[in-house]
Amino acid sequence: MSPxxxxxxxxxxTILKSLLHRLISLNHFNQILSxxxxxxxxxxxxxxxxxxxxxxxxxxxxxxxxxFTHFLQNPNPFASNxxxxxxxxxxxxxxxxxxxxxxxxxxAVFDNYTHPILLRACASRTSELEGRQVHSHVLKMGFGxxxxxxxxxxxxxxxCGNMESARKVFDESPVLDKVSWNTVLAGYVxxxxxxxxxxxxAMMPVRNTIASNSMIVLFGxxxxxxxxxxxxxxxxxxxxxxxxxxxxxxxxxxxxxEALGLFVEMNANGVxxxxxxxxxxxxxxxxLMIDRTGKVIHxxxxxxxxxxxxxxxxxxxxxxxxxxxxxxARKVFDGGLLADQISWNSMISGYLRCGSVEDAEMxxxxxxxxxxxxxxxxxxxxxxxxxxSEALALFQxxxxxxxxxxxxxxxxxxxxxxxxxxxxxxxWIHAYISKNRLKVNFILGxxxxxxxxxxxxxxxxxxxxxxxxxxGVSTWNALILGLxxxxxxxxxxxxxxxxxxxxxxxxxxxxxxxxxxxxxMGLVDEGRRYFNSMIEEHKIEPNVKxxxxxxxxxxxxxxxxxxxxxxxxxxxxxxxxxxxxxLGACRKHNNNEMGERVGxxxxxxxxxxxxxxxxxxxxxxxxxxxxxVLEIRDSMAQHGVVKIPGCSMLExxxxxxxxxAGDKTHPKINDIEHMLYxxxxxxKIEGYTPSTNEVxxxxxxxxxxxxxxxxxxKLAVAFGLITIPPTTPIRIMKNLRICSxxxxxxxxxxxxxxxxxxxxxxxxxxxxxxxxxxxxxxx
DNA sequence: ATAGGGTTAG
Numbered sequence: 001m002s003p004x005x006x007x008x009x010x011x012x013x014t015i016l017k018s019l020l021h022r023l024i025s026l027n028h029f030n031q032i033l034s035x036x037x038x039x040x041x042x043x044x045x046x047x048x049x050x051x052x053x054x055x056x057x058x059x060x061x062x063x064x065x066x067x068f069t070h071f072l073q074n075p076n077p078f079a080s081n082x083x084x085x086x087x088x089x090x091x092x093x094x095x096x097x098x099x100x101x102x103x104x105x106x107x108a109v110f111d112n113y114t115h116p117i118l119l120r121a122c123a124s125r126t127s128e129l130e131g132r133q134v135h136s137h138v139l140k141m142g143f144g145x146x147x148x149x150x151x152x153x154x155x156x157x158x159x160c161g162n163m164e165s166a167r168k169v170f171d172e173s174p175v176l177d178k179v180s181w182n183t184v185l186a187g188y189v190x191x192x193x194x195x196x197x198x199x200x201x202a203m204m205p206v207r208n209t210i211a212s213n214s215m216i217v218l219f220g221x222x223x224x225x226x227x228x229x230x231x232x233x234x235x236x237x238x239x240x241x242x243x244x245x246x247x248x249x250x251x252x253x254x255x256x257x258e259a260l261g262l263f264v265e266m267n268a269n270g271v272x273x274x275x276x277x278x279x280x281x282x283x284x285x286x287x288l289m290i291d292r293t294g295k296v297i298h299x300x301x302x303x304x305x306x307x308x309x310x311x312x313x314x315x316x317x318x319x320x321x322x323x324x325x326x327x328x329a330r331k332v333f334d335g336g337l338l339a340d341q342i343s344w345n346s347m348i349s350g351y352l353r354c355g356s357v358e359d360a361e362m363x364x365x366x367x368x369x370x371x372x373x374x375x376x377x378x379x380x381x382x383x384x385x386x387x388x389s390e391a392l393a394l395f396q397x398x399x400x401x402x403x404x405x406x407x408x409x410x411x412x413x414x415x416x417x418x419x420x421x422x423x424x425x426x427x428w429i430h431a432y433i434s435k436n437r438l439k440v441n442f443i444l445g446x447x448x449x450x451x452x453x454x455x456x457x458x459x460x461x462x463x464x465x466x467x468x469x470x471x472g473v474s475t476w477n478a479l480i481l482g483l484x485x486x487x488x489x490x491x492x493x494x495x496x497x498x499x500x501x502x503x504x505x506x507x508x509x510x511x512x513x514x515x516x517x518x519x520x521m522g523l524v525d526e527g528r529r530y531f532n533s534m535i536e537e538h539k540i541e542p543n544v545k546x547x548x549x550x551x552x553x554x555x556x557x558x559x560x561x562x563x564x565x566x567x568x569x570x571x572x573x574x575x576x577x578x579x580x581x582x583l584g585a586c587r588k589h590n591n592n593e594m595g596e597r598v599g600x601x602x603x604x605x606x607x608x609x610x611x612x613x614x615x616x617x618x619x620x621x622x623x624x625x626x627x628x629v630l631e632i633r634d635s636m637a638q639h640g641v642v643k644i645p646g647c648s649m650l651e652x653x654x655x656x657x658x659x660x661a662g663d664k665t666h667p668k669i670n671d672i673e674h675m676l677y678x679x680x681x682x683x684k685i686e687g688y689t690p691s692t693n694e695v696x697x698x699x700x701x702x703x704x705x706x707x708x709x710x711x712x713x714k715l716a717v718a719f720g721l722i723t724i725p726p727t728t729p730i731r732i733m734k735n736l737r738i739c740s741x742x743x744x745x746x747x748x749x750x751x752x753x754x755x756x757x758x759x760x761x762x763x764x765x766x767x768x769x770x771x772x773x774x775x776x777x778x779x
Numbered sequence: 780a781t782a783g784g785g786t787t788a789g
Contacts, residue, residue: 081780085780112780113780116780116781117780119781120780120781147781148780148781149780149781150781151780151781151782152780152781153781154781154782155781155782158782177781178782179781179782180781180782181782182781182782182783183781183782184782185782185783186782186783189783208782208783209783210782210783211782211783212783213783213784214782214783214784215783216783216784217783217784220784239783239784240784241783241784242783242784243784244784244785245783245784245785246784247784247785248784248785248786249784251785251786252785274784275785275786276784276785276786277784277785278786279785279786279787280784280785280786282786282787283785283786283787286786286787310787311785311786311787312786312787313787314786314787314788315785315786315787316787317787317788318786318787318788319787341788342786342787342788343787343788344788345787345788345789346787346788347788348788348789349788349789350788371788372789373788373789374788374789375789376788376789377788377789378789379789380789381789406789408789409789411789412789
């Protein structure tokens with residue numbers, strides 16, 4: 001208790017000053033305030049101003065605000081400025097501006113300190129419009145030649161990216177100092193205008209460290225690493241920011257080792273680091289996936305006492321989860337006081353990256369506030385783990401929560417639709433985009449084209465394509481691949497030519513599409529030509545898929561010898577699809593010698609691959625080597641090959657099927673085609689006679705692949721190998737453009753049950769993607 | 780009072 005309080009009834013300005021001088025608690029302050037109100041001293045402007053300015057740095061903001069609004073009817077510029085500055089410092093620049101406006105209406109007086117504060121407020125809102133108004137007030141009130149005012153004006157325009165106006169103020173300013181120069185320079189740096197920045201830097205009367213640091217940042221941004229380094233070396237008085245700028249220059253240009261090296265050097269030179277520096281270094285570790293160094297830096301951060309920065313915490317979460325150290329990431333997440341939105345989102349996607357979907361779900365569920373990124377992380381996490389329907393369900397749920405999807409999340413969802421062939425939802429999203437006039441950037445556009453193409457809606461895909469303002473290579477690729485997979489081979493190839501004319505350089509993927517198109521039509525010569533031009537003209541090294549296409553193209557045309565030679569010439573190991581193409585070609589062209597040789601080798605090489613077994617069985621079956629067919633079947637059983645092509649397609653369409661009751665080797669075996677070979681084999685070997693149930697099927701002669709197939713079809717029905725409940729709708733998509741293997745199976749089902757079956761044409765994506773006709777794998 | 784460094788989440 002201050003003894004003076006009781007005598008404060010006679011309080012006056014002098015006494016107030018001495019009181020405030022000794023004052024320590026808010027309680028005391030409030031007592032003085034009450035006294036001044038009672039005595040009426042509060043109406044003395046100097047008195048109230050004194051109280052106000054004292055309160056501002058000492059007590060919670062609302063006390064000062066109350067005094068200002070209630071007792072400072074005619075605030076002097078100093079008081080007004082202080083309050084405006086407090087608003088800006090509290091990160092509420094709009095309050096500063098509206099205070100200024102209301103004071104203006106009351107014809108309050110301002111001074112040359114006022115507008116710099118306001119301009120800072122405008123700059124932090126990047127509000128050029130408000131800034132212009134302040135600018136006109138500046139001129140009206142005659143502060144137009146004040147150095148500080150002009151510097152903050154330059155800064156305002158520079159921050160808003162309007163360098164013309166910034167430059168105008170700069171050029172017309174009667175006095176310039178190094179701040180003026182540095183500010184103009186920073187403006188060009190922010191815009192990434194190397195030319196103009198270099199010009200300004202060269203014109204500067206005296207170079208200073210701040211300007212040089214800005215230039216390092218500029219060079220870093222524009223990828224001129226050597227220039228940045230050179231400038232850094234030339235700086236006489238390097239400070240922490242010079243070092244940090246160069247560290248981040250290396251980091252942003254992907255030279256992570258250099259970044260870390262410089263960070264170490266910096267420490268060795270005794271330069272103090274702060275959180276900004278450490279964040280760059282941690283990020284470099286994350287990219288390099290070296291948690292050992294990361295841990296050392298983490299320790300350093302703790303020692304320096306900067307661990308508390310949320311952004312550093314987030315960088316560490318990212319570091320540990322990139323290195324698979326999810327438990328350490330969680331430790332960082334749980335430690336410390338603050339976790340912001342980014343911490344939560346980083347932790348969730350860290351879990352997803354490490355495959356802990358359940359942990360991610362749990363964290364997601366317990367989040368205080370989910371934003372678009374949280375939902376998006378979870379949705380695309382599901383999609384990455386092939387849990388597409390959960391991804392789509394979550395997307396629906398997100399909307400129930402009133403979150404508006406943005407471009408990025410739409411990309412994830414549309415591609416999940418594509419993978420699920422959920423065309424309805426995909427179309428709904430497309431309509432949603434148009435309805436809400438959302439911007440379709442080229443990534444989203446490409447995703448939509450891809451979806452429509454893979455769902456067989458060429459027209460919709462073309463419409464999206466033509467509506468796009470910007471197109472990337474990937475956009476053209478989606479179009480070219482899409483057209484080819486929908487059988488519009490000529491159009492695909494002509495779009496390829498259009499693409500080149502438009503100045504877009506084709507890449508590896510483009511050629512996967514182009515070669516795929518040729519393969520589709522059996523355009524052997526064109527295929528060879530494109531393959532060569534890819535290497536010679538476009539300097540693209542062929543990858544496995546390109547080779548796969550060529551092998552398949554040659555093989556399908558019966559050029560088996562040549563196809564095998566291509567496989568032998570490949571610089572990399574042929575993948576399963578490429579081998580499959582050759583083996584498939586052997587079967588198609590009845591080259592049993594090569595087929596057996598290749599097939600034997602392949603089931604040895606990939607004993608758990610279903611497709612090779614099936615193809616080899618088929619080759620044996622066509623020769624009537626039934627004993628070998630059974631042998632292959634045993635080999636499958638032995639290697640636990642149970643995932644057999646065909647099964648998932650049928651399951652996906654709700655077809656229930658029970659096979660071959662007597663065969664217990666594979667309780668759920670459901671590969672129709674393969675079963676048929678086995679049935680045929682048993683028939684031959686065991687002399688089985690079909691029952692009287694046998695149904696005769698009319699098969700178009702043209703569509704018969706081999707005699708075996710028609711034989712098998714009869715058998716399948718005769719043995720009752722397949723049953724479909726009559727109520728089950730058979731709805732397998734559209735465009736019956738599938739390869740002969742699928743075709744046979746589908747026809748079999750269709751004929752046997754007298755149903756119309758429409759096949760959605762998605763497998764052909766797979767077809768191109770893997771370079772062979774193992775289309776059933778996809779289902 | 781005005782000027783320089785930054786990563787991290789989908």
